[in-house]
Amino acid sequence: MQEEELRRGQWLEEEDERLAMIVAISGERRWDALAKDSGLKRSGKSCRLRWLNYLRPNLKHGHITADEERLIIRLQKQFGNKWSKIAKQLPGRTDNEIKNYWRSHLRKKAPVYEQECFEDNTSNSEQKSSISNRATVLNSSNSDDSFSEKGDCYSADSLANEVTLLDGIPSWSYEQSRMEHHMYFCSSNLCSCYAPWTSEDNN
């Protein structure tokens, strides 16, 4: 049988529509067969990628929030370049998107943040113990247990690191509704505020 020339490069709108339709009918499997059946001059692999990274329902596109950013940094530190694993913790985001975001935004930022963290840690051990307490609360309040492996409680170090990382993210919104500016940890040029500690947190 004559090998048909496969299209490459950017997808056209009508190709997207056709692919979405055929996936709705056939389901997300047998991509080679699906690609042939669809009449698209695309490889199964290409169809699969397009579907997973762009057409799949409930995908978020663009603007990665500060919440997501800090989660990516933390998970990358925890798992390394296991993008699919990291992506599972960020609903609506694809491994490809996270990988790209890491390479273009965070890879450069992370060492700077870590350095700041190191400097901050060495001068703020009291804050660290307070953060350690908070780490436990953050973990227990996270209803999605896929978020952390069993028994994964963030160390004071990693949490202190995390808080410091956030200092570099102006639009940080993590639990913003619950947070207030905390005077104890706000210095003139490097604000390290996080949620004020309350008796409620200890329950």
Added chain:
DNA sequence: AATCAGGTCAACCGCAAAGAA
């Protein structure tokens, strides 16, 4: 206005693992 450099992101490639025959 032209061009160059650096950044971004969608798509491709190659490999390995998983599953089917």
Added chain:
DNA sequence: GTTCTTTGCGGTTGACCTGAT
């Protein structure tokens, strides 16, 4: 147990965009 096919993953590429000169 072996071979073939399919799927999933991470790294890389290349087109496009934007800002600086």
